Amino acid sequence: MTGTPLLDIDGLSLSFRTRTGTVKALEAVTLSLAKGETLGVVGESGSGKSVLSFAVMGISDPAATVTAGRVLFEGQDLLTASSKDLNALRGAEMAMIFQNPRVALNPIRPVGRQIEDVLLRHAGLTRAEARERAVEMLRRVRIPDPQRRANAYPFEMSGGMCQRVMIALALACSPKLLIADEPTTGLDVTTQAAIMDLVDDLAKETQMATILITHDLGLAAQHCDRIAVMHAGHVVEVAPTAELFAAPRHPYTARLIATTPRPGVTLDALEPIPGMLPDLRGTLPPCRYAARCGRREPVCDGGALAAHLAAPAHSVLCARPL
Amino acid sequence: MTALLDVRDLSRRFPVAAGMLHAVDHVSLRIEPGESVGLVGESGCGKSTLVRMLTRVLDPSDGAITFDGAEIGAIPAGRFTHRPERAAIQMVFQDPTDSLNPRFTAFDVIADPLRRLKGPWTRETLRARVEELADMVGLPRPLLGRFPHQMSGGQKARVGIARALGPQPRLLVLDEPTSALDVSVQAVVLRLLDELRRTLGVSYLFVSHDLNVVRLVCDRVVVMYLGRVVESGPVASVFDRPGHPYTRALLDAIPAADPTRVRSRIRLTGEPRSPINPDPNVCRFYGRCPIGQEVCAVTMPALAEVAPEHHAACHFSGGEGPLS
Ligand SMILES: Nc1ncnc2c1ncn2[C@@H]1O[C@H](COP(=O)(O)OP(=O)(O)O)[C@@H](O)[C@H]1O
Ligand SMILES: Nc1ncnc2c1ncn2[C@@H]1O[C@H](COP(=O)(O)OP(=O)(O)O)[C@@H](O)[C@H]1O
Ligand SMILES: [Mg+2]
Ligand SMILES: [Mg+2]
Numbered sequence: 001m002t003g004t005p006l007l008d009i010d011g012l013s014l015s016f017r018t019r020t021g022t023v024k025a026l027e028a029v030t031l032s033l034a035k036g037e038t039l040g041v042v043g044e045s046g047s048g049k050s051v052l053s054f055a056v057m058g059i060s061d062p063a064a065t066v067t068a069g070r071v072l073f074e075g076q077d078l079l080t081a082s083s084k085d086l087n088a089l090r091g092a093e094m095a096m097i098f099q100n101p102r103v104a105l106n107p108i109r110p111v112g113r114q115i116e117d118v119l120l121r122h123a124g125l126t127r128a129e130a131r132e133r134a135v136e137m138l139r140r141v142r143i144p145d146p147q148r149r150a151n152a153y154p155f156e157m158s159g160g161m162c163q164r165v166m167i168a169l170a171l172a173c174s175p176k177l178l179i180a181d182e183p184t185t186g187l188d189v190t191t192q193a194a195i196m197d198l199v200d201d202l203a204k205e206t207q208m209a210t211i212l213i214t215h216d217l218g219l220a221a222q223h224c225d226r227i228a229v230m231h232a233g234h235v236v237e238v239a240p241t242a243e244l245f246a247a248p249r250h251p252y253t254a255r256l257i258a259t260t261p262r263p264g265v266t267l268d269a270l271e272p273i274p275g276m277l278p279d280l281r282g283t284l285p286p287c288r289y290a291a292r293c294g295r296r297e298p299v300c301d302g303g304a305l306a307a308h309l310a311a312p313a314h315s316v317l318c319a320r321p322l
Numbered sequence: 323m324t325a326l327l328d329v330r331d332l333s334r335r336f337p338v339a340a341g342m343l344h345a346v347d348h349v350s351l352r353i354e355p356g357e358s359v360g361l362v363g364e365s366g367c368g369k370s371t372l373v374r375m376l377t378r379v380l381d382p383s384d385g386a387i388t389f390d391g392a393e394i395g396a397i398p399a400g401r402f403t404h405r406p407e408r409a410a411i412q413m414v415f416q417d418p419t420d421s422l423n424p425r426f427t428a429f430d431v432i433a434d435p436l437r438r439l440k441g442p443w444t445r446e447t448l449r450a451r452v453e454e455l456a457d458m459v460g461l462p463r464p465l466l467g468r469f470p471h472q473m474s475g476g477q478k479a480r481v482g483i484a485r486a487l488g489p490q491p492r493l494l495v496l497d498e499p500t501s502a503l504d505v506s507v508q509a510v511v512l513r514l515l516d517e518l519r520r521t522l523g524v525s526y527l528f529v530s531h532d533l534n535v536v537r538l539v540c541d542r543v544v545v546m547y548l549g550r551v552v553e554s555g556p557v558a559s560v561f562d563r564p565g566h567p568y569t570r571a572l573l574d575a576i577p578a579a580d581p582t583r584v585r586s587r588i589r590l591t592g593e594p595r596s597p598i599n600p601d602p603n604v605c606r607f608y609g610r611c612p613i614g615q616e617v618c619a620v621t622m623p624a625l626a627e628v629a630p631e632h633h634a635a636c637h638f639s640g641g642e643g644p645l646s
Contacts, residue, residue, distance in 0.1 A: 044504045045475075144593055159365075186501070188364035188531050190590055193575035197589065215504060218534075218577035245580065259509045261534035262580060267516055270538070273506035276474065 004075060005032035006209050007056070007177060012069035014055055021281030025051045026233045029069070030307065035176065036207040038200075040220030040241070042256070043230035046277050049213045052230070053179045055079075056211075057096050058086045073177070092122035095170035099182040101162035104169065105154045111165045112138065112150025115172050122173045137168040141198055160191040167198060174206050181213045196223055217260045221245060226313070229253045232277045232288035235307070239314040249310045249321040252289050287319065295320050324391060326492055326525050327353040327376070332385030332395070334371050341599040345371040347549035348385070353493065358519060358526040360536035360557070362572065363546035366597070369529050372546075373495055376527070377411055378402040390492065409439040409489035414482050416498040428473065428481045429466040432456070432488060439489045455484040459514060476507035483515070487522070495527045500535060512539055533576050537561055542631075545569050548597055548606040551625065555632030565634025567611050588612050605637075613638055 014026040026048050033039050041049050054060065056071055058078050071078045073094065078086065098104055106114055115134035119125050125133065131150075138146035141164040154162055163183070170178060180199065184192035200223060203210050214220055220227050221241055228238045229250065237250040248254040258271045275292035278284060285291070290300045299319045307317040334346040346368040353359050361369055374380035376387060379399050387395035389407050402408055412435070426434070432452045437443065443451075456463055459480040470478060479499065486494055499515070500508040516539055519526060530536050536543055536557065543560050545553040545568065553566040564570040567588065574587040592610045600606060605618040617637055625633040 044506060142591075189533070189575040190364055190571060192577075193587075194590065216577065217505070218580075221580065222577040256505070260505050261508075261532075261538055262578060263534075263537075265538075267513060267538045270509040270512070272509045272513075 006035045006037075006074060007031075007033040007211075008070075008072040009052075009056065010070045010072065012052075012055065012071060013067045014051060015065055015067055016061065016063045017065065018063065018281070023280045024233055024284060025064075025280060026055070028307075029233075029235050031228055031235060031238065033177070033209050033211065036203070036209055037226070038203065038210045038212060038224045040224035040227040041211060041213045041230060042215065042217055042220050042227060044277060045215060046232075047230040048233040049215075049230055050181055053096065053181050053211065053213055056179060057090060057094060088122075091118055091175075092173045093175055094177040094179070095173070095175040096179040096181065097163075097166050097170050097183050099185045101159070101166040102154065104166045105162060107154055110151045110153055111157070111169075114165075115150075115169050118169060118172050133172070134168075137172050138165070140202070141165070141168045141171075142194070143168075160187060160195070163187065163191075163195055164198070167195070167202075171202055171206075171208075175208060177209050177211070178203070179211045179213070182215070183212075184219070185214070185216075192219075199223075217256060218262065229256065232284075233280060234288055234317055236289065236317045237315070239310075243311070243314055247322075249314070249316040250289075250318050251293050251295050251320075251322060254322060287317075295322075325352040325388075326355045326357075326390055327351070327527075328386075328388040329376070330386040330388070332372070332375060332387065333383045334368075334375060334380065335383045338598060343598050344549045344600055345597065346375070346382075347600075349546070349549075349551050351544055351551065351554070353525050353527060355492070356519065356523045356525055357542065358528060358540045360540035360543040361527060361529045361546065362531060362533060362536060362543060364531070366548075366594075367546040368549045369546060370497075373413075373497065373527070373529060377413060377495060378408075409435075410492045412486040412489060412491035412494055414486045414494060414496040414499050417478065417482075417502055424470055427467050427469055428456075428461070428477075431470075431481050432466075432485045435485060436488045451488070452484075455488055456480075458487065458518070459484045474507075475503045476510060479503060479507070479511045480514070483511075483518070487518070487524075491524060493525045493527065495529070497529045498531070499528075501530070501532060508535070515539060533561075533572060545572065548594060548600070550606055550635070552607065552636070553632075553634040554625075555629065555634075559629050559632040563629065563632075565628035565632065565639035566607075566636045567613050567638075568607050569634070571612075605635075607636075 009029055009031045012026055012029040016023040016025055029052060043049055066079055112134045115137055116130040119130040119133055135146045135150050138150055143149050143164055184195050212220060212224055224241055226240050227244050228235050231252050237253045248257060255273045259273055278288055285301055286303060286305050287300050290296050297320060305317050305319060307315045310316045310321060329351040332346060332349045336343040336345055349372060363369055375382050378394060381399050382395055385395060386393060394407055429452055432455055433448055436451060453463055456466055461480040461484060465477060500511050503511060528540055540557050543557050544551055547568050553560060553569045564573055571588045571590050590610055595606055595609055603620060603622055605623055608614045608618045623635045623637045625635045628634045628639050
């Protein structure tokens with residue numbers, strides 16, 4: 001990577017106060033993202049992927065506390081930024097798409113209007129210009145007959161179509177960073193492919209950086225330059241995609257690859273991952289994977305783990321990497 | 323061998339404001355005893371409607387359903403509950419707790435169809451049967467007292483499978499049974515299903531949009547598009563040499579967890595045709611098909627054999643078509 005990264009997450013730790021204890025949802029998460037780059041974030045449900053994306057977007061739960069670290073966007077610390085600055089960034093410089101488009105869309109406003117609203121707020125266009133650009137955005141996400149569809153309400157559209165509208169809404173101001181949290185989970189494979197192609201194409205056109213959060217290793221492999229593997233609030237491995245698959249260094253990454261159905265692999269060869277994510281309340285061992293790991297030795301329980309460089313651009317959080 | 327399930331020319335149309343919606347259109351399908359058949363296709367293609375007719379909660383518009391030699395298609399859905407076949411066809415849902423009372427414990431969930439379809443039971447015999455089923459699916463007995471929200475996804479999946487196996491079905495219809503699970507748990511549940519099929523000899527109709535999963539657990543696959551079967555055949559044959567461009571597009575769209583596999587992909591463009599008053603002479607895939615020709619707008623292609631036991635409904639599926 002050259003120059004300052006677009007996004008620099010440095011030692012981020014975050015916990016939630018709950019009635020039953022403090023949930024240590026993220027610990028010492030360090031990741032960076034260059035302009036135009038696509039980073040995949042994978043891991044089992046509950047590993048902290050969504051919490052990480054909300055932290056970056058500055059959308060915080062009142063129960064959440066950042067206990068350490070910084071999140072720099074073009075050098076500006078998002079965790080200490082005023083809500084006014086954050087609001088200016090969100091929608092214009094950074095945008096997010098979710099699994100459920102109905103969360104992002106206003107059910108009682110025509111979809112074209114919603115895109116116009118974002119443009120009026122952030123891009124300083126006139127109503128007529130915004131109108132034109134909204135229709136153009138709907139066309140770019142391949143909504144048929146965009147002029148007419150701009151007047152439709154979300155409930156008048158199919159799930160796949162709403163997903164496209166949400167993407168149009170997120171990308172209307174040409175953000176520098178897009179966070180896509182399970183954007184195609186539950187959709188048909190053909191719809192998924194079309195939506196991911198769309199995100200890829202738009203990202204290339206505008207040099208937009210993308211964080212693709214998914215539990216589908218295959219999807220990340222196909223669309224990302226690099227992949228970060230999360231387990232129980234830790235980033236356990238980060239590597240260029242091809243390298244991660246060819247030579248995973250963290251035992252959890254290797255397990256995750258081995259348990260994913262893929263061509264040429266029979267059911268017998270699919271190795272389940274033993275155990276489950278640890279309870280994130282209470283005291284946790286230095287390695288949160290140790291209890292599930294077949295390579296555990298006393299050294300694993302020794303003390304705080306530090307991520308170390310396994311190769312250029314390849315880091316791993318493990319005392320006994322593969 | 324006589325088929326366990328033999329569906330002939332089954333159709334279901336729904337009257338809607340704009341006309342007649344052809345949800346399932348002349349579908350034929352066979353499942354042999356002990357066989358696992360995958361049913362795939364994008365949402366809206368008619369999978370649920372077909373399944374609802376097979377499980378006899380929805381009446382067909384026309385066509386025949388023969389189960390274990392008995393014609394059950396003509397029995398009104400309302401009266402089917404009193405038939406012996408009712409117990410023999412069971413469903414496993416995506417989330418077994420979705421359609422159930424959240425105040426049901428795992429025990430109640432599993433006991434519910436037993437009480438309704440089997441019996442009579444005493445408190446002891448019912449408990450013994452539920453525990454036997456729990457053992458069968460690898461659900462630890464102490465979990466039988468838990469409520470859905472107190473169980474993991476994998477545990478809930480096991481409860482759903484135990485519930486369906488209780489009435490000793492001959493056919494299990496599984497609707498996306500693993501799509502809500504993490505891959506690590508999915509592998510365990512798929513292995514369990516595979517093992518149960520072998521030991522119990524039950525047949526599966528496995529509805530899924532995950533072709534990687536279908537490849538792992540099915541002997542044959544049936545591909546639907548807008549109410550019609552466009553391809554069917556042995557899994558290996560269909561995956562290696564798809565005869566229909568839609569199947570090819572489906573296979574191409576699977577993200578492969580292998581970045582070294584560089585593939586040429588068929589990209590689908592355009593919108594699907596409407597299922598309302600569809601023109602019987604136009605191929606349903608026409609307009610979205612990357613290799614469509616004029617003939618496709620004039621003659622609906624019929625299913626034709628492209629390899630042993632492997633059929634596809636495309637004018638260009640034979641020999642050196644545009645697909646190869
Ligand atoms: N508001 C909250 N209060 C308490 N715990 C939370 C909250 N949000 C998330 N968590 C916990 O943080 C962990 C990570 O959750 P999440 O980021 O949603 O996982 P993922 O997106 O990887 O599936 C989980 O253990 C979850 O229960
Ligand atoms: N009760 C109904 N009334 C009208 N249309 C219906 C009804 N049930 C299903 N359909 C339509 O039938 C088609 C097939 O639906 P469905 O069987 O649910 O597909 P799938 O399960 O493959 O997603 C869709 O176009 C759907 O809108
Ligand atoms: Mg999440
Ligand atoms: Mg359905």
